[in-house]
Amino acid sequence: MAPDSMPIARALSLPRSERKPWLEVLHEWVITVDHKKIGVMYVLYGLLFMVAGGIEATLMRIQLAVPEARFVSPQVFNRLFTMHGTTMIFFVAMPILFGFANYLVPLMIGARDMAFPRLNAFSFWMTAFGGLLLYFSYVGGAGVYGAGSAPSFGWWAYAPLTSPAFARGHSTDFWTLALLVSGVGTVGFGVNTVATILCMRCPGMKLTKMPLLVWLNLVMGGMLFFTISPLTAAQLMLMIDRYLGGHFFDTQAGGKATLWMHFFWIFGHPEVYVLIIPAFAFLSEIVPVFSRKAIFGYPIMVAATVGIGFISFGVWAHHLYTIDMPSYGQAFFVGMSLAIAVPTGIKIFNWLATMWGGKIWLATPMLFCVGFLFQFLIAGLTGVILANAPFDWQLGNSYFVVAHFHYVIVGGILFALFGAFYYWFPKVTGRMMDETLGKWHFWLFVIGFHLTFDPMHIAGILGMPRRIWTYQPGHGWAIWNMISTFGVFVQATAILIFVFNLIHSYLQGAQAGDDPWDAWTLEWSTSSPPPPYNFAVIPEVKSRRPLWDLKHPEDPDWQYE
Amino acid sequence: MSAKTGLSHKRARGWARIEALTCTVITGAVSRLFASAPVGSQPTNIFAPVSTPADELYHLSLFDLSVCAGIFIVVFILLVYAVMKFRRRADDDGREPPQIYGSDQLELAWTVLPILIVVVLFLTSARVIHTVEDAREPANALRITVVGHRFWWEYRYVQYGFVTADELHVPVSTPRHPWPTFLTLLSADTDHGWWVPRLAGKTDVIPNRVNHTWIDPHRVGLYLGQCSQFCGTAHAMMLIRVYVQTRAQFEAWLKNQQTAAANDPGPAVTAGRRAFESTACINCHTVRGTVADGRFGPDLTHLMSRQTLGSGVIPNTPENLRRWIQGPPAIKPGVEMPPMNLSSRQLNELVAYLETLH
Numbered sequence A: 001m002a003p004d005s006m007p008i009a010r011a012l013s014l015p016r017s018e019r020k021p022w023l024e025v026l027h028e029w030v031i032t033v034d035h036k037k038i039g040v041m042y043v044l045y046g047l048l049f050m051v052a053g054g055i056e057a058t059l060m061r062i063q064l065a066v067p068e069a070r071f072v073s074p075q076v077f078n079r080l081f082t083m084h085g086t087t088m089i090f091f092v093a094m095p096i097l098f099g100f101a102n103y104l105v106p107l108m109i110g111a112r113d114m115a116f117p118r119l120n121a122f123s124f125w126m127t128a129f130g131g132l133l134l135y136f137s138y139v140g141g142a143g144v145y146g147a148g149s150a151p152s153f154g155w156w157a158y159a160p161l162t163s164p165a166f167a168r169g170h171s172t173d174f175w176t177l178a179l180l181v182s183g184v185g186t187v188g189f190g191v192n193t194v195a196t197i198l199c200m201r202c203p204g205m206k207l208t209k210m211p212l213l214v215w216l217n218l219v220m221g222g223m224l225f226f227t228i229s230p231l232t233a234a235q236l237m238l239m240i241d242r243y244l245g246g247h248f249f250d251t252q253a254g255g256k257a258t259l260w261m262h263f264f265w266i267f268g269h270p271e272v273y274v275l276i277i278p279a280f281a282f283l284s285e286i287v288p289v290f291s292r293k294a295i296f297g298y299p300i301m302v303a304a305t306v307g308i309g310f311i312s313f314g315v316w317a318h319h320l321y322t323i324d325m326p327s328y329g330q331a332f333f334v335g336m337s338l339a340i341a342v343p344t345g346i347k348i349f350n351w352l353a354t355m356w357g358g359k360i361w362l363a364t365p366m367l368f369c370v371g372f373l374f375q376f377l378i379a380g381l382t383g384v385i386l387a388n389a390p391f392d393w394q395l396g397n398s399y400f401v402v403a404h405f406h407y408v409i410v411g412g413i414l415f416a417l418f419g420a421f422y423y424w425f426p427k428v429t430g431r432m433m434d435e436t437l438g439k440w441h442f443w444l445f446v447i448g449f450h451l452t453f454d455p456m457h458i459a460g461i462l463g464m465p466r467r468i469w470t471y472q473p474g475h476g477w478a479i480w481n482m483i484s485t486f487g488v489f490v491q492a493t494a495i496l497i498f499v500f501n502l503i504h505s506y507l508q509g510a511q512a513g514d515d516p517w518d519a520w521t522l523e524w525s526t527s528s529p530p531p532p533y534n535f536a537v538i539p540e541v542k543s544r545r546p547l548w549d550l551k552h553p554e555d556p557d558w559q560y561e
Numbered sequence B: 001m002s003a004k005t006g007l008s009h010k011r012a013r014g015w016a017r018i019e020a021l022t023c024t025v026i027t028g029a030v031s032r033l034f035a036s037a038p039v040g041s042q043p044t045n046i047f048a049p050v051s052t053p054a055d056e057l058y059h060l061s062l063f064d065l066s067v068c069a070g071i072f073i074v075v076f077i078l079l080v081y082a083v084m085k086f087r088r089r090a091d092d093d094g095r096e097p098p099q100i101y102g103s104d105q106l107e108l109a110w111t112v113l114p115i116l117i118v119v120v121l122f123l124t125s126a127r128v129i130h131t132v133e134d135a136r137e138p139a140n141a142l143r144i145t146v147v148g149h150r151f152w153w154e155y156r157y158v159q160y161g162f163v164t165a166d167e168l169h170v171p172v173s174t175p176r177h178p179w180p181t182f183l184t185l186l187s188a189d190t191d192h193g194w195w196v197p198r199l200a201g202k203t204d205v206i207p208n209r210v211n212h213t214w215i216d217p218h219r220v221g222l223y224l225g226q227c228s229q230f231c232g233t234a235h236a237m238m239l240i241r242v243y244v245q246t247r248a249q250f251e252a253w254l255k256n257q258q259t260a261a262a263n264d265p266g267p268a269v270t271a272g273r274r275a276f277e278s279t280a281c282i283n284c285h286t287v288r289g290t291v292a293d294g295r296f297g298p299d300l301t302h303l304m305s306r307q308t309l310g311s312g313v314i315p316n317t318p319e320n321l322r323r324w325i326q327g328p329p330a331i332k333p334g335v336e337m338p339p340m341n342l343s344s345r346q347l348n349e350l351v352a353y354l355e356t357l358h
């Protein structure tokens, strides 16, 4: 093990707080401005909504298991896929990723908190409030007209399905408000992250010495300003349409349906990268530690991320290939969408090169990273296929697309997230997660994932459109849907094991110590869990792997960087 | 490129031959997997094209698939090799492996190579986009205006002055006798999508917007598809049927459709006709040659020439017709036609009348 790197920190770190009455604990959490507590709340909040989104998905899969099923009505089904999509993107993926960033960024740059702790709390509570507003539509959506409950227009909310003529009642308004409110929280988080990273780094940590996770979250935070703003603008315009007699999107009054599409996807596509870049960030920390090697090609990894950030704002219309754009417009977006494959490819190759020649330790965090690499490779390639407009004329809006983006979000982002859970859980709780349960979780989830999403590629190729409540027999779709539905239950089992592992390990896991993975970044130099002030003495760094330098004084990194 | 009709084109370019070569492998695999099953059991398979736009996409997709499969195999092998070869052994000595911080040559290689691949993919795509999207409409093309409604399709044969619904009839178009069909797509309400995978890729149908697509089916037959852009409750039941007929059959069909309904269908159905014309039916439905001139629902002038009801959801039999009129939502939940609450006698009379609309 490493020599005790931070004796002063150890000496000053407080003993674990003694048990307090639960009301006091609750109060402490509600009023907290500590980035670690807020981070944990983001994550728990996201997990809670993941249960809701997961149940919605399961109900849909049951309905689709066989042709002409009548398990739920089309009205219910249409609400389910709307809520599933909105929930998973806005109230699961983003909060959990933000939670990790919140927790890790200050620790990794040797800071005591975010730049604006109260803005941080405000951002979290806005996001949380947004999620509640969305689900409140289930009870309040009927409104004065007595029509509708949850919204049922799909998570893109394409006009004119949101116009008063087609969306009576208030479910649309709850949806709009939910995204507006959580959008404020999201931008707040973005501002805070960028400010923290730019201004709060410890002595010696130049931009070129930041861990990759920090770099990637800097890019992500910066993207948030430009990603969320068009969505917010569009939501305001929609509100103006619905309540002030505006006609931006109301086609019956001469509005433009395609205007909404552009606004939505100028948000929607960069959003994908807002979600995947933090996943890249986890890989960039976990893969080196478990391969026992420095990250391969740090500068080009940073450059590729920044490149992805910029290009991602120029590809949105690949979601609109079928609106009959002029051919040169389509060609432009084909070019841009293919271009983004280049920096993404660089990343994959650099992770591989990091593993190459290392001593790979296949503990659960690393297993999930290997799973990520495999699935993200396929997701990237189906993305390249879909980027070619002509292919997309066939496969756009089919189950092939559903398969593709679940490969990105589940096979990619969620796998990286699970890796991150297993990797940083010891830091957050002071206890290790159970390895045996972790392996069960991993393998069951891999199997469930592939059973669920692989067949969807084939269903799409066989012409099955998405967002259909049911289908007739005789298309060759039934068998693939049956397998998909079965896969969902395998995934659900894996998730239950994961949740059990979280709780079980929190209560009874083995003591972790400060640095259980023999890692190299600053968060592992403080105690587990870290004290409220993170570091008794603000650390000073000379390289990208300060703990490597401490552990290998004979061969420190700063000699090479 | 001979863009006269956009239908014929030559692949003379050098890389196209390489493309063809690379494709052979994948073609084999794909056609094994998808085309080995009789097409009848996979009526919407995108890999069984019978019309130029679908054909173009099919060939492009084989090329794209082979490139991607190639990349996949290479990277996958590297990944598996890395994990197997560089796993920490049980007898590990605990020493850290040599630290390597990067390699300019390698990184340059895996930047430049993907760029080259991307350029090739872009060019192949751009060619197909041009061929399909910029195809010029020949003078003899059949022109049809498609209007998407919640949750059915209106087809206007503008050159022949009649309107029909839900089942599209078009002539076969062979290289010797090209007779392509050019479709103008409009929407009466929300977004829809017109997608018949074996004939062409999908094109959205958007209110306040005029979109276009075209097909030139090479083979006679029935081709299925469905609405591909979510449009509301009954979206899943907004099906598409395209009947591709020989010239003779198609011309006969045209001739029949152009006629108006017989003004005097005979005494046996006078009661039914009166029922039809004295209830709300005529507010929503047209029967040409009678007082019924509603535009909200499908034109019923030649209802009996259709094989299905409700935009393809059930076969058009007398029994089904009766069930439909009695309560459309029971068959197609979310449908915009209300149950008419007719007495059993009225229903029988009505169905008898509708049965005369050949």
Ligand SMILES: [Cu+2]
Binding pocket: B148, B149, B151, B191, B192, B193, B227, B228, B229, B230, B231, B235, B238
């Ligand atoms: Cu539709």
